[in-house]
Amino acid sequence: MDSESKLIISPLNNDLIDDINMTNDYFKLYGRVVPSLQSGKWSYKEVLFDETKETRFPDDKLDWSQYINREDKALFLAYMNITCIGQIRISKGWNRFCYIENIATKKDYRGSGVGKLLLNKAEEWARQRKLIGMSLEAQDDNLGACRFYVKQGFILGGVDTLKQSYNPTIRTTLYWYKLFK
Numbered sequence: 660m661d662s663e664s665k666l667i668i669s670p671l672n673n674d675l676i677d678d679i680n681m682t683n684d685y686f687k688l689y690g691r692v693v694p695s696l697q698s699g700k701w702s703y704k705e706v707l708f709d710e711t712k713e714t715r716f717p718d719d720k721l722d723w724s725q726y727i728n729r730e731d732k733a734l735f736l737a738y739m740n741i742t743c744i745g746q747i748r749i750s751k752g753w754n755r756f757c758y759i760e761n762i763a764t765k766k767d768y769r770g771s772g773v774g775k776l777l778l779n780k781a782e783e784w785a786r787q788r789k790l791i792g793m794s795l796e797a798q799d800d801n802l803g804a805c806r807f808y809v810k811q812g813f814i815l816g817g818v819d820t821l822k823q824s825y826n827p828t829i830r831t832t833l834y835w836y837k838l839f840k
Contacts, residue, residue, distance in 0.1 A: 664739050666773070668780050671726050671734040678736055678743035680718040684766040688712045690802035692833060694818045701815040705802060719748075719761065730788070735780050737764075737773050744768045747777040749784060752794065756836070757785030759795035778811050782839070792838040798823065799831040813837045 669675065690707040726734040726748065737745035745764040752758040759781060764773045778793070785793055795813070797804050813835040823829035 666776065667738045668735050668776060669738060670728075671723065671736060673724075673727065675736055675743075676723045679723060679734070679746060681743045682736075682746045682763040682765050683716060683718055684763070685713045685715045686766070686769075686801075687803060688714055688800050690800075691830075692799045692802060692805045692815075694799070694815060694831060694833065701817070703815055707802075733784055735777060735784075737777055739768065745773040745777055747781050749781045749793075751788060751790065754794075755789075755791045756794040757781055757788075757790045757792070759793060762795070774807060775811060782837075786839065790839075792836055794834065794836045797833050797835060798829045799833055800829055805833065805835070808835045811837070 671679070688708065689711040690705055692703045693706055694701055694703045723734070726732055730751075732748075732750035734746060734748045736743050743765075745762075745768065747762045748760040750758050750760060759778075762774060762777055764771075764777075781793060793813075794816070795808065797808065799805075799818075814837070815833060816836040817834040819832040819834070820830065822832040
């Protein structure tokens, strides 16, 4: 991001709903996280794929009005000048964690700090609600996302080997947590 550009993070309102799926770009799958549980503590190793693939999640089709001016959930959009370049969708979990339902940055802005700023906004929202941390889930074949979460202070807290049984390319759903101090 150059000094002429201005990044703004805005809570969702009715005028911004059309921008939500603009951030849903393709991303690379180039490796897998292989978790291991030893003496009650999770660790993992990384395995790189022989071939890199690109994938994209389907566009979300939710009732976006449920994320406007709510105490229990929110959606924040990141704008560079007038272009929507990122989003984070969060909700208050039953376990007193802020659950990150989705985080996405447009391909051209990945690595520029937008994701970190969106996570910071989610943390601010969570702390205002006296939550104890943030949580999210990721698929084991999305090594890039997992590396990003670790860089932002998340730790692996659990796995589920059955949740994605319908999908032959995903072996494990990974649960990542960031506890507030």
